[in-house]
Structures are given as structure tokens and as C-alpha cells.
Amino acid sequence: MNMEAENVVSLANVSKTFRDFWLRPTVAAVDSLSLAVRRGEVFGLLGPNGSGKSTTIKMILGLLSPSVGEVRLFGLSPRSVAARRRLGYLPELSFLHPFLTAAETIGYYAGLCGLTRREASRRTRELLAMVGLESVAKRPVGEFSKGMARRVALASALVGRPELLVLDEPTSGLDPISTKEVKTLVKALAQGGMTVLTTSHLLADAEDICDRVMILNHGKAVAEGEVSSLGTSLEEFFLAKVGSVQDFALAPFLR
Amino acid sequence: MRAFLGIFQLELKALSRSRSLLMLAAASAAWMFVVPRLVVGDGTAEGMREVCLGYGLGGVLALVTVSMLAAATGSLARERAEKRLQLTMVRPVRYFAIVAAKIAALSSAGAAVLALACALAPFCAGSASNHRRCVHVLRPLMPSPREEAKAMYAEYMKLPDTPDAVKKARPSTVLRLLATRAWDRYDTVRTNAVAAWRFPAAAVRGVRSGEVSTRLKFSNTYNARQDVAGELRLGELSAAVSNLTQAVLVFPLADRGGEAGEEGVLSFRNLGKDALMLRPRRDVELLIPADSFFWNLLRSWIEMAATLTLVVAFGLFLSASLGRPVALFTAIVFLLVSEMSPSVVEQYPDEFGATLSDRIGLMVARTVAEVSHPISSMNPLERLSRDECVEPREVAHAVAVNAFALPVFLALLAAFILPRKQEN
């Protein structure tokens, strides 16, 4: 079997160092990272704040270029249009155009994915129904709550029927019911053959949906494995790899 | 194409739903009617018309240019700052298409507001029926000043009178000096002598008596004015020139009999007592009827819209690499400097006597003038208000260069920069 063809995303020894005006390194966000996301799996990229998850995601999306190493998406450069045609992305915050309605927002991204007007219209209706926003389809998203905006963003990510769905903190800002719905949706998409790459702070959520996880700390991969074969809960595994919880120095405040 | 249209529509929706476009259109319409009435004219309908077109349309052009520049410099920069740009950039859209669609949308919006102002222009000065047909302005067929400079160069450098400073200067500097002199070169017409200038024969063939005119520009310095007398002749048409006291005069050429001149050649016989000096490249013009004011207005609009497209493209190019306020400030300073540079270069045509600092200043001014030539050279309103034809070939050039070639170049540059702007 051709492993290269099976890998939807592959990073080979990738480092990313941000530099200041004088080209001095300011932050080494990712350090010698290699990973492969296989077709059809749900891959979780976990790690504490500042561990390099978002930088890694941005390199996979072609929004940042690696300082060292190579990133391939479907075997292509992430900046190629052909690779982006097979991609869906949900950022950590929804970043929607506030003056567009929910239907217009999804229709806009459908247009960017090259769908015809008729296809776009049909797909928009389907997705609005899927995320439960049909009744507010004609309201500007600027008036939406954070959860509703998140649903619109998720629908927009799915509009082009992507083969790879990149989710950056997908349950961020959602109430428990919506969180459950999103997890169910991700599982259903994965069962339908879609590859999902997700980051999350919520280890319980990751444990529910991920087939395989990689834990990042200080820009390096500290562990990688199948969730089913960890032999312990993901939270315990995570803490064992990243470090113990430090208590706040509360004494001065409790006096 | 769907992606292009999607971004195009999004940009227009952003402008219309923020009511910016509506406000701009309302302000432009108000300006067209209010401002010409605030400006003191000379009391004639003609003067009112010039005020209306110059201050009214000119003001709207400035307003639309600055507004669209502000929108363009904000477009990519703001989307990047608010992280929305990345959502577009991860879709299967070429970066060039993102920039091009934004250029198309913003320039279309600006062009629509300009169209509104142009539609109001015939009415704001009073009656729409006041407007005369416009005229083609023809100048004598001569080599360009630059060609003439090249032809003169070798001989000029051999002349014993040529200053040493010039002989030591770089050829490009000397050629510039000679081109300026060629542009200003006088033909001296002595008493009873005849000066003749050839015009495009095809353009003047078949013009009827009374339709074609000659415009002569004499020195407008009061003490250099003189009374002149003479006869103008173009083929079978002629006009008497006598006792001039004004700087610029128009003589209708009519069939008055007499010996016919050569076709396409305008001759002037000086019958006055003093020799006359005329700069053929600047002072001698034939005016031939063209089409209606409305066609001319349409061509002016196309030329203005084309130039607006270039300004918008420049704003978006800056917006791809800079933050919004810095991009806007840079663009406005560049526009101001580009408007000033041609007059600076014109004021200091000869740099041989200049100090080092002046030479550096001139070099900067000349570079800016050349870079900004596509914008600063477009001035259709001046010709529109003087009933001179905005020539179709100039319009075609403006569309090809300002609305297409340069915006495409700037969009390619912006598309190159866009993914390379690395932000944490």
C-alpha cells in the first residue's frame, strides 16, 4: 500500500521560528515536528496553551510557511488550489462577516468552493437544516450569539464537501448540548469517510471523538498514539506527558 | 469565476450595508448642486458650466477617489487584522482572484457614484441644452520632443557655445534638456513671411467652411503682447488675423476664395510690422467638430473610472503588506506628491545650475512624476469643461493601462505578498 497516498496530511521534521524585524528568533513555536494524518481517521492535536497547535494548523492550511521541513496536504503544497479544494476549516473563533445573513455566509463560502448558484443554494439549505439555523437563515450573523455563529462557521467549513476537515477548538464557546451535537456530527462525518484533524483543550471531548492523538508541548511532539490503546484515560496520559498541575500561590489572597 | 463573483459581491455588500456607498452617493449628489452655487462665477452661463464641471465633477472625483482609496487600503488590512482573510485564503481561490475581485468591486462602486455625478452634471448648471458639441484638438505633425532631442544631440554637443557643464553631463540629462527646449521651440515668422505646419490630412479632409477653426496662443505676459495682422489658410479655407490683444484666440476658417493652399497644411502669413514667434507644439491648434457633449461626458467618465481603478489597485497593493492607517497615509501622501511632482519638474526644467540638494529633490520629483504619470496625466474634466474632445484613443489607452495592465500588475504583486505576510 502506498503510505504517501494514504496520508492526507504529512509534516516531515517541520520547525517554525518567528523572527523580529532584525531576523532574531523571537518564538520557536514548532520544533522538529513530524506527523501524518491518515485518510478517514480523526486525529487530535492536543497540548497546553502555547504548545504550537495553532501554528501547526496554520502551516497545514498554508497560512504560515515552515522555517525548516516540509508540509504536504494530499501530497501537494498546502498553498496549491488543488489541495485547498479538498479542505474545510473551522477556526478557533468564528470570524464571520457581521453584515451577511447566515444563508449568505454559507452561500459566500459555497461560491469560493466553486459551487454553482443552484448547488450553493441547495447546499446552504441542507447545512442550515443540519446545524439547526433554518429559522434564522435571513438574520445577519452579527446579531447571533457565540454558539449560533459557531454553527454557521461549522456549516461554512462543510460547504465544499471537504475530504479533510480541520477543526481548531471546535467546541469552543458551545453549551453542553451543542458540544454533544458537534461531537456526534464529527463522528458521523468520520464514519462517512471524512478525515478530521482537530485541536482541543477539552481532553474528554478529544477522547470521545479522536482515533489517534498527538500531544505537543513547547512545540515538540511528546507523545502519539491510538486513543483505544493508551491503557489509561486521556487526561492522565496527557498530564503524565506534559507535567503535573501546579497550584496557584493563593496564600496572599486568602489571608 | 464563481469565487471571483462571490468576493466581488461580498465587497459590494460590505459597502452598501455599511451605508458607505449610499452616503457617498448622497454627498456627491449634494456636492454637484450645492458647491457650484457657492463658487462665485463670472456671471455667464458658460462660466457657470465650467464651475459646475470643474468644481462639481472635480470635487466628486476627489471625494470618490479618497473614499475608495480609504476602502481599498482597509479592505485586505482589516480582513487580515480581524482574521477573516485566512478563511478566504484556505478556500480553493487563487490569491490573485481575491485581490482582483476586490479591485473590481471597489472600482465599480466608485464608478457608479461617478456615473451618478456625471448624469447630474448636465443639469446642475441650469439647462441641459446649454452644451455645445465638442471639438477635436489637432496639433501639427512633428517629431516628439524626445525624438527631436535625439536628432539634435550630436550636433549640440559639438557646438562651441555648449557649456562645459552640459558637455560633461550624462546623455540622459542632456537629452532631457533638449527635449524641454524642443517642446518650447519657437518658429519666428517675419513680416510678409509664411510659416506652415502640416496636420493629419485625413482629419482635415472634407471639413466644411465655418466648421474648422484655428486656435493660436500668443504670449500671455502683458508687456510681451503685440498687435498682429496676417492671414491663415488651410486648403481652400482661410481667415484674417488682425489687431490681437488677447493671449488665446480662435479663428473660424471659411471659404473666402483666393488661391487654395496645400491639403492638410495650415499656413500663416505675417502681414504685421513686427516678427512673430509661435511655438508650434504648444501655440498652434486646429479645432475640428467632433460629437456631442454627452458622448464626451461618457468618455470622460470612462477615463475617470479607469484611473480610479488604478488608484484602488494601488490602495489594495499597499493594504496587502501594511496596516490600514499606514497604507492609507502612504497612499494619500503618494497621491499628493504625484500631483505636485509634474509642476516641480516643469518649474525646474534645467538642472545644470542647481545645487546638489536641488538635484536630489529633482531626481525624486522626476521619479515620482514618471511613476505616477498614469494617474497625474489623466485630466478629462479640464477638456470636458473647455468643450475639447476626450479622444477615444486616450480613453482606450486609459482603459488598457489604468484599468487593466497596471491593476493586474499590482494585483499580482499583492497576491505574491499576501501569503508571505507571516503572522503569529
Add this chain to the structure above:
Amino acid sequence: MRPYVSITQATALEVLSSPLSLLVLLAALAMEVFAPVFHYHQFGDATRMARDAAISALFTCGAVFAVFGAIRSVRREIETGTMEMALAHPVSRSGFFLAKAAGVAVSFTVFAVAVIGIALTMFAGAAVGGAIAEETAQLARVYGPCVAAGVAAMVLPLVLAAALNRFFRFRFTLTAFLLATAIAAVAGVSSMFLAGGDAMRLVPAAVLAIAPAYVLAAAATAFAVRFRANAAAALSGVALVLMLPAADNYYRAEALARGGTVPPAYVALALAAAVPAVVGFLLIGIHFSRNRE
């Protein structure tokens, strides 16, 4: 009082740290330094050019600085939610607004010091040069050091700030802005020795140009609380246009070129008009901030 001082201080630093502020300052200094030099040989009226360029730079660049500084500072607080964070502390809405306005005023004052410093230098050079020499070459000998000081106030801060940023990680724009102000102030004070206090005649005229900028800063701060950036800028533009006939009166400073100065009564009159206008806009801003949803 301490919270409001902190807000004022943070606002002033934010405005002065903006790249746009530095660009506007450099544009103003370039106008002052190069406009008189550029027209020198044309009209031979360097004193008038120095005065006009200085006052134009103060007025036009000052208006841009004040309006954009105010709008950006206030809108950023609102749009990024930092205003809500500040108001969650024991800070009143009116006090917050007044502290922001004070911060903008402080930053504008720093800008004005830099512009007036170079204005005094150029004015002194032109006045002294014009008095002692008729030939351009001789004039240039007097004028040259003044131009050099002006160019130094533009170039040196950039070089020094770049070095300080490279080796000590100082903030580039803020450092460059403050260094330019310091160099301009030193040049301005030195010019008084050159001109024997003659240059000080420019100060009353400069006050006439600065007063409208303070009014504009107050107006823009108030509008930015209620309206989005573009609308606030447009309204400030309307305020500027309404103010122009009054601002235009600085041409009464004609007396400067003839060796006189602007009558103190006229300066007092201008200030008497500006102070109520500032207070009026601040009251409008307080009203907007109290009723902001």
C-alpha cells in the same frame, strides 16, 4: 484619581506608539523643513515660507494626528473589549471618557512640541538669514544649519530608535517619536539664541493653529464613543470644515513676516472660542459614553 491617570498615560503611549503617528510627525517635519527651502529661490521670501509651512504643518498634520489618534484609541478600546474590562473596575464612564480625551490631548501636545521646535528653528534661520544677507549663497550659509537640524530631527531618531530596538529592544515607534520631539525641542531652544528671541514671535501664531486641533481631538474622541470609525472621521471632517473659516484667520499672522507678532488680544479671542468648544464636545462625549449600550 490614580485609575484615570493610568488611563490617560496608557492612551498617550498608545497614540504615540502608533506607526501612523510617527509617519504624520515625519510628514509635518518634512513640510516645515523642505517647503521653505524648496520655494526659497522662487520667491526669496523665506520668512513667510517658514511661517506658512510651519503653521500649515501644525494645522493639517495636527488635525490628522488628533482625529486619527483619538478615533483609533477609542474604537480599539470598544472593539477589543478593553473598555468593558476597564469599566469593570471602579472607574466611571464619564471619567473613562475624560481620561481618554486627556490622553489624546497629551499625545497631541508632544506632537505640537516637536513641530513647534522645528518651526522655531526654521523661522529663526529664515529671519536671521533674511536680515543679514541678500545673496542666496550667503543666505544658505545661515539657513543650512537650520535645515540640517530639521533633517536631523527626522533622520536621527529613526537611526537611534532602530539601534535601541536592535540592542535593547526599545519600542521603535515610541522611541523614535520621543527622540524626534527631544531633538526638535533642543533645536527650537537653540534657535532662540540664534535669533535672539526673535523666533518666539511665531509662538502666538502657532497657538492659533493648535487651538483648533485640540477642539478636533475632543470632537473626534466624543464621536468615536458613539459612532464607528468611518462615521466618526466623517463627522470630525465636518467639524473641521466648520472650523476652517476661523482657523484661516492665522493669516492675520502676516505681521510676523514684517517683524511684528500676532496681537495677544487676538490669541486670547481664539482661545476663548476654543475652550468652550472643547468643553462642549467633552460634554457631548460624556453624554454618549453614559448612554452607550
